[in-house]
Amino acid sequence: MSVRGNSIFRDRWAIRCIALTAVLFVAIAFIGLVLLPLLQPNVKAAGLWDAICSAAGIARKPTNTTPVAPDFKISSVVVTPEMLDTADAQSIGRGATLAHQCAICHGPAGFSRADSPNLSGQYASAIYKQLKDFQSGARSNAIMTPFAAKLTDQDMIDVASYYAYLPRLPEDRTRQVIVAPQIVSNGAPLRNIPPCGSCHGSIDHKVGSPWLQGQPAAYIKAQLQAFARGQRNNDISQQMRNIARQMTPQEIDEAARYYSSLSQSAQLTGR
Amino acid sequence: MLTNKRLILAHFWLAFSVFGLAILLGAWQMLIRSPLHAWISNPEWYYRSLTAHGTVMGYVFPTLVAMGFGYAISETSLNQPLIGRRWAWAGFWLVLVGAVTAMVPVSLGLASVLYTFYPPMIGNPFYYIGVVLVVVGSWIWVALMSINLAAWKRANPDKPVPLAMFANVAGSYLWAWTAVGAALELLLQIIPAAIGLTSTIDAGLSRVFFSWTLHAIVYFWLIPAYIAYYTIVPRAIGGKVYSDAMARIAFILFLVVSMPIGMHHTFADPQVGAGFKFIHSAFTALVAIPTLLTVFTICASVEIAGRLRGGKGPFGWIAALPWDNPIMLAVTFSFIMLGFGGAGGLINMSYQLDATIHNTQWITGHFHLIFGGAIVIMYFAIAYDLWPHLTGRQLTNLRLMRTQLWLWFIGMIVTTFPWHWVGILGMPRRMAYYDYTNAALEPTALSVSISVVGAFILVISAILFFVVLLEGQRAPRENAGPYRFSMAVHPPVTLPAVLNGHALWVTLMVGLTITNYGFPVYELVTRSGMSVPAIYVGGER
Numbered sequence: 166m167s168v169r170g171n172s173i174f175r176d177r178w179a180i181r182c183i184a185l186t187a188v189l190f191v192a193i194a195f196i197g198l199v200l201l202p203l204l205q206p207n208v209k210a211a212g213l214w215d216a217i218c219s220a221a222g223i224a225r226k227p228t229n230t231t232p233v234a235p236d237f238k239i240s241s242v243v244v245t246p247e248m249l250d251t252a253d254a255q256s257i258g259r260g261a262t263l264a265h266q267c268a269i270c271h272g273p274a275g276f277s278r279a280d281s282p283n284l285s286g287q288y289a290s291a292i293y294k295q296l297k298d299f300q301s302g303a304r305s306n307a308i309m310t311p312f313a314a315k316l317t318d319q320d321m322i323d324v325a326s327y328y329a330y331l332p333r334l335p336e337d338r339t340r341q342v343i344v345a346p347q348i349v350s351n352g353a354p355l356r357n358i359p360p361c362g363s364c365h366g367s368i369d370h371k372v373g374s375p376w377l378q379g380q381p382a383a384y385i386k387a388q389l390q391a392f393a394r395g396q397r398n399n400d401i402s403q404q405m406r407n408i409a410r411q412m413t414p415q416e417i418d419e420a421a422r423y424y425s426s427l428s429q430s431a432q433l434t435g436r
Numbered sequence: 437m438l439t440n441k442r443l444i445l446a447h448f449w450l451a452f453s454v455f456g457l458a459i460l461l462g463a464w465q466m467l468i469r470s471p472l473h474a475w476i477s478n479p480e481w482y483y484r485s486l487t488a489h490g491t492v493m494g495y496v497f498p499t500l501v502a503m504g505f506g507y508a509i510s511e512t513s514l515n516q517p518l519i520g521r522r523w524a525w526a527g528f529w530l531v532l533v534g535a536v537t538a539m540v541p542v543s544l545g546l547a548s549v550l551y552t553f554y555p556p557m558i559g560n561p562f563y564y565i566g567v568v569l570v571v572v573g574s575w576i577w578v579a580l581m582s583i584n585l586a587a588w589k590r591a592n593p594d595k596p597v598p599l600a601m602f603a604n605v606a607g608s609y610l611w612a613w614t615a616v617g618a619a620l621e622l623l624l625q626i627i628p629a630a631i632g633l634t635s636t637i638d639a640g641l642s643r644v645f646f647s648w649t650l651h652a653i654v655y656f657w658l659i660p661a662y663i664a665y666y667t668i669v670p671r672a673i674g675g676k677v678y679s680d681a682m683a684r685i686a687f688i689l690f691l692v693v694s695m696p697i698g699m700h701h702t703f704a705d706p707q708v709g710a711g712f713k714f715i716h717s718a719f720t721a722l723v724a725i726p727t728l729l730t731v732f733t734i735c736a737s738v739e740i741a742g743r744l745r746g747g748k749g750p751f752g753w754i755a756a757l758p759w760d761n762p763i764m765l766a767v768t769f770s771f772i773m774l775g776f777g778g779a780g781g782l783i784n785m786s787y788q789l790d791a792t793i794h795n796t797q798w799i800t801g802h803f804h805l806i807f808g809g810a811i812v813i814m815y816f817a818i819a820y821d822l823w824p825h826l827t828g829r830q831l832t833n834l835r836l837m838r839t840q841l842w843l844w845f846i847g848m849i850v851t852t853f854p855w856h857w858v859g860i861l862g863m864p865r866r867m868a869y870y871d872y873t874n875a876a877l878e879p880t881a882l883s884v885s886i887s888v889v890g891a892f893i894l895v896i897s898a899i900l901f902f903v904v905l906l907e908g909q910r911a912p913r914e915n916a917g918p919y920r921f922s923m924a925v926h927p928p929v930t931l932p933a934v935l936n937g938h939a940l941w942v943t944l945m946v947g948l949t950i951t952n953y954g955f956p957v958y959e960l961v962t963r964s965g966m967s968v969p970a971i972y973v974g975g976e977r
Contacts, residue, residue, distance in 0.1 A: 176932065176933050176934055176940075178932050178933075178934045179933075179934050179940045182934065182940060182944065183940070183943075183944065186692070186944050186947070186948065190715075190948065190951055190952075193714070193715050193718045193719070194711075194715055194951075196714065196718070197710075197711040197712070197713075197714030197715045197718070198711035198712075198714075198715075201710075201711070201714060202710070202711065217711070219709065219710075220709050220710050220711030220712075220714075221709045221711050221712065221955060221956075221959070222707070222708050222709025222710075222711070222712060222955075222956055222959055223709070223959060224959075224963055243969075244969070245635050245636075245969050246635055246969065246970060246971075246972055247632075247635055345477070350475075350477045350478075351475060351477070351869050351871070352869075353871070354864075354867055354869060354870070354871065355871060355874050355876050355877065360479070363479065368478060368479065368480060369480060369973070369974075371971065372969065372971070372972075
């Protein structure tokens with residue numbers, strides 16, 4: 166046995182293989198990038214070059230037509246994982262002073278007796294986002310909108326940091342614990358509803374989602390109904406509207422009752 | 437001449453140990469998402485298990501088999517002691533440390549991102565660092581295979597490289613290059629986000645990088661099985677390889693065309709242009725060539741064995757085959773599963789047909805049939821064939837080996853056929869919970885339950901596999917003689933240089949990667965506004 170030829174790249178077989186591969190690639194690329202785009206009746210290309218660019222995956226420039234603006238304001242807040250995750254004592258202190266004006270509804274220590282959200286121990290990013298949205302008009306509320314209107318950005322950071330700093334209510338063992346309803350623990354995958362708990366605690370927490378344990382049932386129910394009817398629309402990419410629209414009234418009730426039945430610090434189910 | 441038996445055994449034992457653990461997770465996953473079990477109420481447990489199962493079965497198990505088998509091939513086919521023994525041990529330890537490093541955060545629920553990473557989900561950095569260590573450990577093996585072959589070529593300038601080593605080195609180069617895609621994704625995108633240097637990630641670019649790895653990695657898993665088809669099966673059943681040149685052509689074609697095709701995994705992704713999807717789809721079709729060459733050559737080689745054993749007529753040779761030989765059974769089962777899996781693959785690689793099964797259980801059924809079925813059953817065959825030479829003890833319980841292979845085959849069919857079927861019914865994949873009372877999923881309940889039975893048959897088969905190997909460790913010592921590979925019917929008199937080296941084929945592989953991936957990657961890297969916030973799993977940051 167022996168091996169023919171010395172340098173592989175001077176071998177005539179090698180040259181043939183390279184040539185064959187090149188021809189193959191050029192032919193396939195021609196079909197994929199030129200021929201097929203031109204043959205597609207539903208591709209509206211301005212010309213040959215436009216068709217090639219489209220098939221190659223080059224992003225098209227935005228068209229000149231103005232996009233249809235929604236008839237409501239959309240949220241401009243970008244929530245990131247690091248957002249407000251560290252707060253200095255001065256900011257918390259300023260927030261405590263500013264929070265006096267919130268106490269009438271949200272309670273002096275952040276626990277509401279008026280079916281307003283409990284704010285103690287809430288994520289700072291969640292509070293900040295809502296205040297920004299109230300100010301911009303992306304979310305509107307007869308009481309909250311005027312309050313938010315006069316806050317500076319720093320004020321909102323301070324208030325959010327203060328409430329995040331406050332402890333959640335300790336677990337109350339005398340409360341009756343309700344078993345998590347299916348919508349909270351499983352969601353309804355075939356209706357594109359993830360489990361509530363996969364973003365709002367009890368299974369996992371996702372950035373920007375508020376902590377719902379111990380929130381008033383009336384408040385949760387009202388918000389879900391507002392999302393479903395499109396009366397509240399400051400959720401990013403319609404996340405909550407898409408979910409709430411698919412929920413049955415019974416599921417809305419169950420979720421609201423379940424979260425309100427938990428104390429704020431209740432241990433997560435399933436963990 | 438096997439001199440580093442401990443090294444090779446260490447690789448195989450670690451490979452099969454992690455396989456044994458991961459298959460239990462797999463069976464548990466099949467059970468708890470089926471109608472046979474009440475919902476566990478926490479999807480995180482399911483995804484945690486799934487991440488561990490996929491990471492071990494995808495990255496650790498086949499890599500260790502390829503490494504261990506590769507060292508054995510290098511020593512036996514080149515008939516020279518392994519050069520770089522210490523480095524080989526270092527590679528082994530890196531894989532071990534990497535696997536443990538990755539599995540700790542996964543076990544703690546800090547990295548339930550699935551083995552394909554799925555950015556913008558980001559888990560604990562140690563998970564990704566562990567995976568990188570596994571890959572780095574395997575790259576040492578790649579380098580050693582190349583060094584050992586080069587040393588042999590210097591000492592034997594005019595001799596053709598033995599087929600087994602030629603194929604083994606082709607497989608190692610394929611792995612070295614295909615792992616680069618995921619390495620770029622991990623090092624440039626995911627790890628910086630995981631350790632907090634960045635908080636956004638271009639998930640579309642990540643998916644393109646991962647597709648670079650994702651398809652050819654399957655061929656890296658497949659190469660040891662193909663080496664076994666060509667160099668173990670004909671010898672083990674008393675035949676010869678029909679064509680040595682055809683075998684070499686099959687391996688170099690795998691090297692060239694299995695790499696620039698990964699974007700058929702991104703058919704539904706908007707960030708890749710339709711033209712490039714077509715190019716990748718067309719090149720995917722070319723992979724059928726080396727597969728069909730192999731099917732033809734191996735069937736012909738098996739026919740030779742049948743006729744040498746006295747089989748006559750168009751079908752008489754089939755009856756004359758040594759059906760009591762486990763290797764004969766393994767290759768038969770492997771080919772049947774490869775046939776069904778390959779036919780399913782034709783659907784996946786077609787741009788239009790793929791849309792009907794995209795993101796359904798069909799896909800998971802498909803890759804379990806190909807990898808878990810056609811490939812892993814040959815890993816068993818390799819172990820059965822090599823074990824007496826590694827341990828110096830005979831494996832005598834042929835009946836148990838046959839039972840094990842039969843159960844693996846039956847289990848894999850019972851698991852994956854209904855799995856494909858529910859995919860056609862539209863059952864989505866990657867979900868922890870299915871509401872079988874819903875009218876849309878109710879028709880899948882029976883098939884999913886049958887699948888679970890298959891999964892437990894596979895567990896039983898895996899247990900029997902360990903029983904065979906452990907019995908072998910306790911059997912009386914007996915010299916198995918030198919390890920041999922199959923001979924060709926007509927050993928090549930002369931061999932073109934291109935079929936004796938890898939330089940041309942590696943050049944074509946890299947060249948086609950550049951033509952098929954270069955522009956899409958360039959376009960995504962230079963496009964602004966593509967990044968999205970990272971979603972950190974496993975707790976608040």
